[in-house]
Amino acid sequence: MADVARLAGVSSQTVSRVSTGHPGVVGTTREQVLAAMRQLGYRPNSAARALKYGEFRTIGVILFTLSSTGNSRTLEAIATHAADAGYVITLIPVGAPTQDRLLGAFTRLGELAVDAVIVIMEVHLLDAATVAVPPGVHVVVVDSDAGDRYRVVDTDQADGARQAVHHLLDLGHRTVWHVAGPRESYAAERRALAWRSTLEEHGRPVPPVRHGDWSAESGYRAGLELADEADCTAVFVANDQMALGVLRALHGSGRVVPRDVSVVGFDDIAEAGAFIPPLTTVHQDFAAVGRRCVEAVLRQVRTGTPETGTTLVSTRLVVRESTAPPPGG
Amino acid sequence: MADVARLAGVSSQTVSRVSTGHPGVVGTTREQVLAAMRQLGYRPNSAARALKYGEFRTIGVILFTLSSTGNSRTLEAIATHAADAGYVITLIPVGAPTQDRLLGAFTRLGELAVDAVIVIMEVHLLDAATVAVPPGVHVVVVDSDAGDRYRVVDTDQADGARQAVHHLLDLGHRTVWHVAGPRESYAAERRALAWRSTLEEHGRPVPPVRHGDWSAESGYRAGLELADEADCTAVFVANDQMALGVLRALHGSGRVVPRDVSVVGFDDIAEAGAFIPPLTTVHQDFAAVGRRCVEAVLRQVRTGTPETGTTLVSTRLVVRESTAPPPGG
DNA sequence: CACCTCGATGTTTACGTAAACATCGAGTGC
DNA sequence: GCACTCGATGTTTACGTAAACATCGAGGTG
Numbered sequence: 001m002a003d004v005a006r007l008a009g010v011s012s013q014t015v016s017r018v019s020t021g022h023p024g025v026v027g028t029t030r031e032q033v034l035a036a037m038r039q040l041g042y043r044p045n046s047a048a049r050a051l052k053y054g055e056f057r058t059i060g061v062i063l064f065t066l067s068s069t070g071n072s073r074t075l076e077a078i079a080t081h082a083a084d085a086g087y088v089i090t091l092i093p094v095g096a097p098t099q100d101r102l103l104g105a106f107t108r109l110g111e112l113a114v115d116a117v118i119v120i121m122e123v124h125l126l127d128a129a130t131v132a133v134p135p136g137v138h139v140v141v142v143d144s145d146a147g148d149r150y151r152v153v154d155t156d157q158a159d160g161a162r163q164a165v166h167h168l169l170d171l172g173h174r175t176v177w178h179v180a181g182p183r184e185s186y187a188a189e190r191r192a193l194a195w196r197s198t199l200e201e202h203g204r205p206v207p208p209v210r211h212g213d214w215s216a217e218s219g220y221r222a223g224l225e226l227a228d229e230a231d232c233t234a235v236f237v238a239n240d241q242m243a244l245g246v247l248r249a250l251h252g253s254g255r256v257v258p259r260d261v262s263v264v265g266f267d268d269i270a271e272a273g274a275f276i277p278p279l280t281t282v283h284q285d286f287a288a289v290g291r292r293c294v295e296a297v298l299r300q301v302r303t304g305t306p307e308t309g310t311t312l313v314s315t316r317l318v319v320r321e322s323t324a325p326p327p328g329g
Numbered sequence: 330m331a332d333v334a335r336l337a338g339v340s341s342q343t344v345s346r347v348s349t350g351h352p353g354v355v356g357t358t359r360e361q362v363l364a365a366m367r368q369l370g371y372r373p374n375s376a377a378r379a380l381k382y383g384e385f386r387t388i389g390v391i392l393f394t395l396s397s398t399g400n401s402r403t404l405e406a407i408a409t410h411a412a413d414a415g416y417v418i419t420l421i422p423v424g425a426p427t428q429d430r431l432l433g434a435f436t437r438l439g440e441l442a443v444d445a446v447i448v449i450m451e452v453h454l455l456d457a458a459t460v461a462v463p464p465g466v467h468v469v470v471v472d473s474d475a476g477d478r479y480r481v482v483d484t485d486q487a488d489g490a491r492q493a494v495h496h497l498l499d500l501g502h503r504t505v506w507h508v509a510g511p512r513e514s515y516a517a518e519r520r521a522l523a524w525r526s527t528l529e530e531h532g533r534p535v536p537p538v539r540h541g542d543w544s545a546e547s548g549y550r551a552g553l554e555l556a557d558e559a560d561c562t563a564v565f566v567a568n569d570q571m572a573l574g575v576l577r578a579l580h581g582s583g584r585v586v587p588r589d590v591s592v593v594g595f596d597d598i599a600e601a602g603a604f605i606p607p608l609t610t611v612h613q614d615f616a617a618v619g620r621r622c623v624e625a626v627l628r629q630v631r632t633g634t635p636e637t638g639t640t641l642v643s644t645r646l647v648v649r650e651s652t653a654p655p656p657g658g
Numbered sequence: 659c660a661c662c663t664c665g666a667t668g669t670t671t672a673c674g675t676a677a678a679c680a681t682c683g684a685g686t687g688c
Numbered sequence: 689g690c691a692c693t694c695g696a697t698g699t700t701t702a703c704g705t706a707a708a709c710a711t712c713g714a715g716g717t718g
Contacts, residue, residue: 251605
């Protein structure tokens with residue numbers, strides 16, 4: 001900056017005024033400064049700015065994996081909306097979902113240049129990490145039940161599951177089977193609970209639950225078991241990847257979807273419409289989740305006040321060709 | 330820091346020594362400082378550190394979208410390896426793949442606290458952006474042909490495509506049809522070129538190319554057209570999503586895969602093994618791409634010397650159940 | 659025992675920026 | 689015409705840290 005000032009024949013303060021767009025610099029001076037900046041390839045040092053302002057204009061995002069569609073789509077929405085607000089995203093990957101790693105991430109967080117953190121937390125690990133959030137750093141959590149301590153933004157898992165089950169019951173199925181996600185997952189847990197309570201509300205029998213790990217392979221295994229259940233005519237699968245596996249298992253076992261068995265997924269991934277048959281599924285609005293996260297976290301940063309409570313983003317059932325009335329129904 | 334020093338009864342320099350782990354602080358003093366740090370919830374200000382050191386220990390990643398499996402997996406690998414090296418990732422999303430937006434991202438880059446940039450660039454847009462990289466910022470590009478100006482890291486697209494075509498020819502197919510990715514994509518272009526040259530090397534006819542946009546839906550449309558080509562017995566599809574669409578189109582048209590038509594994809598996404606039938610595809614090692622990117626970029630940062638040239642990451646054909654000898658072959 | 663060495667700790671300074679305050683000159687009102 | 693105002697610009701300072709240098713005392717050595 002000093003070089004620019006010297007070249008333009010002004011003080012560094014004037015350069016600063018030009019680069020921050022402050023008023024009170026007359027046109028000709030501004031031009032000279034801009035010319036000098038271009039000539040010297042000057043770019044403001046954001047470290048010095050951050051030091052001066054006491055804020056980084058940066059949001060940290062802690063997440064376990066990007067391999068799930070949901071996480072990467074949410075992250076993308078977060079990054080886009082943060083950019084619109086002049087903030088930048090710093091990624092803090094946590095290798096494996098263990099307590100240690102998570103604590104490590106929070107510790108590293110302490111040294112990081114972030115004003116706030118969005119935690120995309122799929123598993124029941126947040127409890128021990130409570131204390132570790134550095135003071136002054138605001139937190140928003142996705143996919144968790146920590147609404148009593150932090151602002152939580154999440155898809156309305158329960159309502160989505162209810163819509164799926166209702167759709168199948170409305171078609172005339174006596175009951176609905178369920179392939180759930182892993183036991184550690186909040187989302188899986190809530191989808192399963194809503195599935196169960198909806199069946200119970202309607203006085204339907206509650207078949208045994210199979211747990212997968214979100215992967216298509218685990219869905220395939222669960223599907224093979226379901227194919228052996230003669231009275232299984234409708235399945236609600238906790239995500240689309242596993243639903244893909246279920247479809248293949250049923251297909252391989254000679255059970256035709258949707259003639260013999262109806263299948264509903266969850267997520268509405270981009271490929272769901274190209275499954276055989278195209279999958280009826282619960283659409284999650286990941287973009288909205290990301291947007292709400294950024295809004296909530298920036299609100300906290302601006303006001304300086306931590307928030308609690310849960311923000312739910314609604315879902316929508318997308319009916320395609322994997323569901324039909326039960327055979328003989 | 331001053332508060333900690335006061336509380337511990339030492340100078341701020343000693344606190345600095347403790348927090349950076351420098352030697353030359355005796356045990357008892359160190360303990361007092363650590364205690365004071367804990368008591369006051371002290372965390373070092375990374376802006377001040379960055380200012381002092383003249384580096385941010387941050388790598389910017391410019392990308393268009395996270396919705397493709399490849400991008401998010403690459404990003405994940407980049408983040409993980411960067412973290413291992415003590416670096417952090419800042420995301421610079423570029424809304425739409427237009428020249429303007431890209432230049433905007435590079436401009437924003439100028440104000441950003443990054444030591445280097447990894448550009449994940451799927452389209453032919455880098456040319457105009459050449460000049461815009463701020464001086465002193467090192468660049469690595471993924472998926473591009475800018476190897477004469479920057480270090481490029483990429484999957485060996487050509488070899489992958491050759492493996493796919495060879496596999497089908499070896500099975501006895503007379504020729505191989507191709508569903509390509511969008512025209513703007515480097516990767517799509519190279520896969521298509523290698524497909525064509527491999528056919529030509531073997532003196533096989535080169536059927537007309539269909540272009541999709543990477544989506545399953547576009548693959549479905551291409552697949553419907555291919556189903557009408559009576560002599561089409563083998564298809565190489567430029568990615569797995571489109572292959573999924575092709576499979577559905579063939580299935581819907583009564584052409585059985587692999588009995589009537591063989592299909593090979595590209596990417597080996599997690600779901601490929603659960604397609605109907607499980608997809609033979611070219612496995613891309615996104616983790617290796619990400620790792621190489623980080624290695625290259627940190628090498629440049631450390632030496633201060635820009636690099637050029639292309640680093641290729643090899644692929645591997647994963648044979649599943651979507652390929653077989655041609656009917657009657 | 660004076661001197662030297664060396665390890666532990668304190669003091670000064672600089673990193674690049676922008677707020678706060680100071681200055682300076684030109685116009686304005688009486 | 690003189691004090692006053694106000695806009696444009698310069699000067700000083702502080703942000704939090706760590707390198708460089710300074711100091712100080714303990715222990716060793718001739």
